Structure formats: C-alpha cells, structure tokens
Amino acid sequence: MVDARRLLLLTAIAEHGSLTAAAETLGMTASAASQQMTRLEQEVGQPLLHRLPRGVRPTAAGTALAERGRTIRRELRAARADLDSFARLERGTLRLGSFPTASASLLPLALTRFARKHPGTRTGVYSALLAELIDSLHTGETELAMLWDYEWNRITDPALRLTRLLDxxxxxxxxxxxxxxxxxxxxxxxxxxxxxxxxxxxxxxxxxxxxxxxxxxxxxxxxxxxxxxxxxxxxxxxxxxxxxxxxxxxxxxxxxxxxxFPAGVPAPTRRILLAHMDNRAPTPAALAMTEILISVAAKFAGPAPRRGSLGAVTRERGR
CATH class of the missing domain: 3.40.190.10 (Periplasmic binding protein-like II)
Structure with a gap:
C-alpha cells in the first residue's frame, strides 16, 4: 500500500523540480525527503524520479503517481475546509432531545437564539418520554437531550454527563x-x-x-x-x-x-437537566447550544415561591 504522505511529497517534488525545494515547502530536511522517496520507490517496486545533475524529474510512473497525489491533496484540503466550517458552525446539524414542558417554555427561545447566531447549522428536535430520551442519547439519535428528575427518581446512568439547568x-x-x-x-x-x-x-x-x-x-x-x-x-x-x-x-x-406549594410537606421540585454521552466529545454545535440553554434557563429560574403565596413567579438569574 502506498503511503499517502510520501505520495504528497512526490507531488511536491514533481511541481518544484527539486527535492530540496519540495522538502522546504513541507517543512522537512532534504535528507529526510530523500529517505522518504527511497522508501516510496521500494514500496512501489520501481523508480519514480530521475536524479539529474541539477534537480530531479519524475519518471512516467512518478508523473502518474504525482497526479494522483494532486487529487488526494485537493480532497484533504476540502476535508479540512469542511471541518473548519463545522467548527465555525457554518454548516451541520444538531440533534436535540426534549420533552413537552421544556419544548413549550425553554426551547423556543433557545432555538431562536441559536438560529440567529448560527444560521448555517440546522437543529432537529426529538420530543419524547424520559426513558426514550435517554435511549436516544445512547443510540446517537440525539447528541444533547433535556431531561428531568425528582428526588425519588434521580437519573443515575453513569454513561451520561448531566448539566443542571434549573430547579x-x-x-x-x-x-x-x-x-x-x-x-x-x-x-x-x-x-x-x-x-x-x-x-x-x-x-x-x-x-x-x-x-x-x-x-x-x-x-x-x-x-x-x-x-x-x-x-x-x-x-x-x-x-x-x-x-x-x-x-x-x-x-x-x-x-x-x-x-x-402548600406547607406541611416538602415542596416537590424537579431538576431540569441537559445531558450528553460522557464518552463522546461534544461537537461545536452542541457546545454552543449548551451555552445558550444555560443562559435561557437562567431567565426561567428563580427562588421557590413563598408557600401559599399568590401571584406570578418572580424571574431572576438562576444558580
């Protein structure tokens, strides 16, 4: 099998007509470049360069391989451009799990902010019951999911990384x-x-x-x-x-x-959580949405209302 890095070196040599110039372009020493070319010729079983008094010239086989190297180089550069565009959130899809209460309160504002900041990234929302949301994280159907729990049914899945959004x-x-x-x-x-x-x-x-x-x-x-x-x-x-x-x-x-909630028993309070798989590094889109959801949750969070007190819930920044 041909080593792709040596093939790219051959392409640079063919373009520059000089092993030394190609080595400088690729950040190598001339000696290292010469050794790599020798190994490439051993891999393919035939000479790829004519060594001339001044410079080098590819053989017919070397010319054919150098052209293949140009194609590979173009694809690698395109791949790097793709990755850069995902990192800049200029394209891609974020798969987000939610449940009806969150979808009717936190999520619309979060989606609006995300779309405004990152119009090139599409967001897909999967709304389901708690157990189904957890399954969707494990299967990769969603990358992030908003979950909830109470004191008596805490989410203890060790595979999940949980961020507490609000009480x-x-x-x-x-x-x-x-x-x-x-x-x-x-x-x-x-x-x-x-x-x-x-x-x-x-x-x-x-x-x-x-x-x-x-x-x-x-x-x-x-x-x-x-x-x-x-x-x-x-x-x-x-x-x-x-x-x-x-x-x-x-x-x-x-x-x-x-x-x-009336006095006399502890007021039941559920945690609203944001979860992702602990063994999967979050994408730039997931990190951006996490930051937005934390900010939006702070607008909905506030101290527990006074027991039996009448009126709208006070809004303030959460913990």
Missing part, C-alpha cells in the same frame, strides 16, 4: 375566584378538595399522590387531563384544583391563579 418547583393551580386564595394553606387543609391530575400514570400524578400521602390523605380525583392546558381549563371550570411544575405553567390562563 422547577411544583405549584398549586386554583380557579381565579377561589376562596382558597385568601388563606395561607397547608396541604392537609386540602384533603376535602377534588383534584385534577395528569392521565396515564404521568409523573406529576405521582408527585400529587406522594405529597398527599405525606400529609395524611389520599387525593380524590375528579378529572384526568392529557396536558397542562387541559388541566388549567378544568380548574377554571371548577372541576377541582391541580398541581403542576412551574415551567409547565409558563402559558397561564387568565382565569386561574398560581400559588406556591
């Missing part, structure tokens, strides 16, 4: 005219209330049941919703009250009110 506390969702808004609540005070939960064993339903059991009662369920907008609509209609992560309530209806 997302649970909120109580009440009708705008609820008399409960006038009280400083403990969770036990809500034992007689009807509750609206997420259907299909959604994690927020587990959050409610865990919290109520800690407060000493089982929640009475009046409605199972399939998304947070539907849950808000049912709260507004008077079918019951609900809890939801604060991030899920970024688009709050005008006929519901949010309060901090």
């Amino acid at each position: 997302d506390p649970s909120m109580l969702v009440l009708p705008a005219d609820s008399e409960l808004l006038e009280r400083r609540l403990r969770l036990a005070d809500l034992a007689g209330q009807q509750w609206i939960i997420r259907a299909d064993n959604h994690p927020v339903a587990e959050v409610l049941r865990r919290s109520c059991r800690l407060a000493g009662f089982e929640p009475e369920i009046s409605y199972e919703s399939h998304d947070y907008q539907e849950a808000q609509a049912m709260v507004a209609a008077g079918l019951g009250i609900a809890i939801a992560p604060r991030l899920a309530l970024a688009n709050r209806r005008s006929d519901v009110r949010l309060t901090g």
Whole structure:
C-alpha cells in the first residue's frame, strides 16, 4: 500500500523540480525527503524520479503517481475546509432531545437564539418520554437531550454527563375566584378538595399522590387531563384544583391563579437537566447550544415561591 504522505511529497517534488525545494515547502530536511522517496520507490517496486545533475524529474510512473497525489491533496484540503466550517458552525446539524414542558417554555427561545447566531447549522428536535430520551442519547439519535428528575427518581446512568439547568418547583393551580386564595394553606387543609391530575400514570400524578400521602390523605380525583392546558381549563371550570411544575405553567390562563406549594410537606421540585454521552466529545454545535440553554434557563429560574403565596413567579438569574 502506498503511503499517502510520501505520495504528497512526490507531488511536491514533481511541481518544484527539486527535492530540496519540495522538502522546504513541507517543512522537512532534504535528507529526510530523500529517505522518504527511497522508501516510496521500494514500496512501489520501481523508480519514480530521475536524479539529474541539477534537480530531479519524475519518471512516467512518478508523473502518474504525482497526479494522483494532486487529487488526494485537493480532497484533504476540502476535508479540512469542511471541518473548519463545522467548527465555525457554518454548516451541520444538531440533534436535540426534549420533552413537552421544556419544548413549550425553554426551547423556543433557545432555538431562536441559536438560529440567529448560527444560521448555517440546522437543529432537529426529538420530543419524547424520559426513558426514550435517554435511549436516544445512547443510540446517537440525539447528541444533547433535556431531561428531568425528582428526588425519588434521580437519573443515575453513569454513561451520561448531566448539566443542571434549573430547579422547577411544583405549584398549586386554583380557579381565579377561589376562596382558597385568601388563606395561607397547608396541604392537609386540602384533603376535602377534588383534584385534577395528569392521565396515564404521568409523573406529576405521582408527585400529587406522594405529597398527599405525606400529609395524611389520599387525593380524590375528579378529572384526568392529557396536558397542562387541559388541566388549567378544568380548574377554571371548577372541576377541582391541580398541581403542576412551574415551567409547565409558563402559558397561564387568565382565569386561574398560581400559588406556591402548600406547607406541611416538602415542596416537590424537579431538576431540569441537559445531558450528553460522557464518552463522546461534544461537537461545536452542541457546545454552543449548551451555552445558550444555560443562559435561557437562567431567565426561567428563580427562588421557590413563598408557600401559599399568590401571584406570578418572580424571574431572576438562576444558580
């Protein structure tokens, strides 16, 4: 097999007509260049250069190989240009995993900023459940993925590198005219209330049941919703009250009110995380998106709201 580096040396010699000049161009000594050419001739089994009193001239075989070397050199330069364009984010694709709450809050602003700064890089978003997002990282379907966990279901996959974006506390969702808004609540005070939960064993339903059991009662369920907008609509209609992560309530209806989680049990708070595979170096596009997501998350982060306090969530820079 022909050594590509020696082939490129032969091409330079053919172009310069001098072994010494070619060596200087490639940052080699003349002696080293001569040794490499000798080895190349041994590899191909025939002479490639005519040694003349002043300079060298390629043989017919040397001329043919030098032309092949020009093609290889062009392709290598093109490959370097490709890599440089990816490094400058002038082209390429970033595959990003997300879940509905993040896609409806953090992600639009992050995607807009990324597209504005790096218009040559296309972003593909894969929205899925938690287990599917983790699988997509392992299979390479996504390079980055936004994940979440609670204290009782921490993500412990050793293959993942996790970046904590923000903490997302649970909120109580009440009708705008609820008399409960006038009280400083403990969770036990809500034992007689009807509750609206997420259907299909959604994690927020587990959050409610865990919290109520800690407060000493089982929640009475009046409605199972399939998304947070539907849950808000049912709260507004008077079918019951609900809890939801604060991030899920970024688009709050005008006929519901949010309060901090009632006192009496620890306020359930989930972590919003950004993950990538620990054994794969992130691409320049992934590094740029990570920086943007951290910045955007800071706009949504803030201290946990005062328990039972009424009003919109205060925004401030996160940790």
